Amino acid sequence: MDLWLLPFLSLAGIAAGWLNVMAGGGSMISVLTMVFLGIPGPLANGTFRVAIVVQNITAVTSFRRRGFSDFRLSFSLAMAASAGAIGGAMIGVNLSGPWFNRVLGAVMILVLILMATGGNGQASAQDDDQPSPARNLVAGHLLMIVAGIWGGFIQIGVGFLLMPILSRVMGIDLVRVNMHKVFIVLVYTCSALAVFASQSQVLWSAGLALALGHAVGAWLGVRSSVLVGDVLIKRVFMLAIIALVIKLIFFS
Numbered sequence: 001m002d003l004w005l006l007p008f009l010s011l012a013g014i015a016a017g018w019l020n021v022m023a024g025g026g027s028m029i030s031v032l033t034m035v036f037l038g039i040p041g042p043l044a045n046g047t048f049r050v051a052i053v054v055q056n057i058t059a060v061t062s063f064r065r066r067g068f069s070d071f072r073l074s075f076s077l078a079m080a081a082s083a084g085a086i087g088g089a090m091i092g093v094n095l096s097g098p099w100f101n102r103v104l105g106a107v108m109i110l111v112l113i114l115m116a117t118g119g120n121g122q123a124s125a126q127d128d129d130q131p132s133p134a135r136n137l138v139a140g141h142l143l144m145i146v147a148g149i150w151g152g153f154i155q156i157g158v159g160f161l162l163m164p165i166l167s168r169v170m171g172i173d174l175v176r177v178n179m180h181k182v183f184i185v186l187v188y189t190c191s192a193l194a195v196f197a198s199q200s201q202v203l204w205s206a207g208l209a210l211a212l213g214h215a216v217g218a219w220l221g222v223r224s225s226v227l228v229g230d231v232l233i234k235r236v237f238m239l240a241i242i243a244l245v246i247k248l249i250f251f252s
Contacts (some may be wrong), residue, residue, distance in 0.1 A: 005037055006209035013213020014220070017055045020159065021182060021221030027052065027156045030210055041100045043203055045092055045154060046196030049189050050207030052155065055214035056186035062222035068179040073134060077180060078187035080141040081148030085188035088152025089195035107156055133171075140170040144184070151185065152192040158185065182218075 012033040019026030030051060034044035063069060095103065134140065143165045151158040162184060166177040196202050 003205075006205065008037070009033060009206055009209040010213035013051055013055075013210040013215075014217040015213075016051070016210075017058075017214035017217020017219075018221040019217075020052075020055060020214075021059050021178065021218050026217070030214075031156060034206060034210075039203060039206065042092070042095060043201055045100065046193075046199075046201035047203045047207045048210055049155065049193040049196060050202065050204065051210035051214040052189045053186060053193060054211035055218040056182045056189070058215045058218040059182035059222055060186060062219055063179045063182065066222070068176060070176065070180070071183070074180050074183035075187070077141060077144050078184045080144035081151065081184050081188040082191045084145040084148025084150075085152030085192045086195060088149040088154075089192040090152075092153045092192075093196055093199040093201055103154065107154060110157065135171045136169050140165055143169060148188050151188055152195070155189070155192070 009030075012029050016026035016029040019029070027048060030048040031041075031044050034047065035041060039047065060069075092100075144162075147158060147161040147165060150161060159181060162181045163177055166172045166180055167174060172180065193202070
């Protein structure tokens, strides 16, 4: 793609990284931007994994510096998710362009519903700061495999799966839900990225431009305690998603 377009990807990545760390669904901004810049959907699906890796390295480091880390549990959950992610990525690389666009459109409709109903389990830094022991470890790890399949396949909206598993099934307080989430996504995305790269479905220049923005957004997201103007942000975001859904489903 033209070099002059790369700064636009970095700007989009800032918003995407911030939303991904705070709740989820921010990756739609990255994919939306790449699709409207002319990058085919399947190639965009592989490319933005570069940004997800960098974003979550930044987020994990930032959480640790603020005293939030439990690498033993995070790593075991991440290994379960990685097992599913490899299979999901193999499905993703074999999905043709028009079918990928339709699946992406359906996913975005689902995410719109979750956003509209408040089903994202959003956490902020002002939630309960007291650690709570995780429960239902077996169920949590099994569900991580399922979430990993989805994350490896399309990644978008995986936060809406991970956060309920961690908070509602495993009983982890919401601040540490985000702490675990970014570590899990980091590890399994490395596995998925390897699959996409092996099939030449990664545009590295675009991925690195996105990664720069995602890193900044993740840094801001970890430090954000309150979503400023979140109602307006969600409305504009949802309108953009609706426009992309119409394009993907009816004009692919």
